[in-house]
Amino acid sequence: MVQGIANWNTEETEEWLQQYVDDWVAFYRKHTNDGEVASYIPELQKANPDALGIVIKGNNGITIRSGDTEDPFTLQSISKAITFAVACMERGVSYMLQQVDVEPTGEAFNSIMHLEMKQVKKPLNPFNNAGAITVTSALPGDTSDDKLEPVLKLLEDMLGNRPELNADVFKSERDSSTRNRAIGYYLLEVGFLESDLDITLETYFKQCSIDVTIDDLARIGMILANDGMDPKNGEEIIPRQIARITKVLMLTCGMYDASGKFATYVGIPAKSGVSGGILAAVPPRVRDESMPFTDGCGIGVYGPALGEEGNSVAGIRLLRHIATQWDLSIF
Ligand code: GLN
Numbered sequence: 001m002v003q004g005i006a007n008w009n010t011e012e013t014e015e016w017l018q019q020y021v022d023d024w025v026a027f028y029r030k031h032t033n034d035g036e037v038a039s040y041i042p043e044l045q046k047a048n049p050d051a052l053g054i055v056i057k058g059n060n061g062i063t064i065r066s067g068d069t070e071d072p073f074t075l076q077s078i079s080k081a082i083t084f085a086v087a088c089m090e091r092g093v094s095y096m097l098q099q100v101d102v103e104p105t106g107e108a109f110n111s112i113m114h115l116e117m118k119q120v121k122k123p124l125n126p127f128n129n130a131g132a133i134t135v136t137s138a139l140p141g142d143t144s145d146d147k148l149e150p151v152l153k154l155l156e157d158m159l160g161n162r163p164e165l166n167a168d169v170f171k172s173e174r175d176s177s178t179r180n181r182a183i184g185y186y187l188l189e190v191g192f193l194e195s196d197l198d199i200t201l202e203t204y205f206k207q208c209s210i211d212v213t214i215d216d217l218a219r220i221g222m223i224l225a226n227d228g229m230d231p232k233n234g235e236e237i238i239p240r241q242i243a244r245i246t247k248v249l250m251l252t253c254g255m256y257d258a259s260g261k262f263a264t265y266v267g268i269p270a271k272s273g274v275s276g277g278i279l280a281a282v283p284p285r286v287r288d289e290s291m292p293f294t295d296g297c298g299i300g301v302y303g304p305a306l307g308e309e310g311n312s313v314a315g316i317r318l319l320r321h322i323a324t325q326w327d328l329s330i331f
Helices: 011-034 042-046 078-091 093-099 113-117 129-137 144-159 167-175 178-189 197-208 214-225 240-253 256-265 313-325
Strands: 053-058 063-067 270-272 277-282 297-302
Touching: 011 053, 011 063, 011 313, 042 167, 053 214, 053 313, 078 093, 078 129, 078 144, 078 197, 078 240, 078 270, 078 277, 093 129, 093 240, 113 178, 129 178, 129 197, 144 197, 144 214, 167 197, 178 197, 214 240, 214 277, 214 297, 240 256, 240 270, 240 277, 256 313, 277 313, 297 313
Parallel strands: none
Antiparallel strands: 053 063, 053 297, 270 277, 277 297
8 A cells, every 4th residue: 555645746746656567567467368458359469468557647747657658549439428518519419418328237238138128218328329320420510520529629629639540440440330330320210420430430430449548548537527627727627517427427327337346346437449448537536645646637547458348357347456555535
């Protein structure tokens, strides 16, 4: 347990925290053996199954980077948090909450069953595929590039540079998309889509194929942790209410059908993707001063070996360990 530090902003403490995280990453790297890289999108199978990395960016200026921090990967379902925020910014929160509910499904991210079985009036939340495709259909614009523009713009505002699309992952996802097409046709049939189905799906595949690094995720997490404000200059990038709802949904629905367990054992709003990335936002907390990052931080994790629910196996265990050691839970 890290204890007895009065001032966390010194180089010495930074080095000390770095050593802890390096040890934990080395330990949890072995846990990548308990998972498998996603194969249903063939291009994702090229990822290194042993990779594990983490970046923690604190509001106090401390950054800890450990493990495989340089590997780029695609956003996949992490994009659902971004497009939901963008759709709320473009169309208004109350409008978007009429299009999509805010209830966890307890089912796999690509489940179609609940839509018909429960005769839902709208998709249950924006973070499963049905809800995310519905949200994407509400983005303004007549082409997939038009629809994607405000998504790339928000990412650029947060990251300081415009992220690129990974054309190979996009093609691979588009060419292996029978499941998402089935979901799309169902949504079309029940009248949930606002745009042409093909354009909506093309946009959805593109948003999932945006390349990022865990430095990027940590930065986005830090902005969300700060209720949408850039801690560097105090600028509001995402309106507070939208950042708040996005974090609530990350906590209740962000880790697919493992969201309840993640909230219980880790207790941090987070969103995962099948490429192995996890975006986490740790808001400022009232805690014992001997804990680091009490004024909040953003965390990016990458570990493409996935567990049953489609989350990074080693990534979740590493986050759980750090959250326990440093008391990061929001509760
Ligand atoms: N692009 C993936 C899909 O639609 C995203 C899913 C995920 O990351 N869980 O299947």
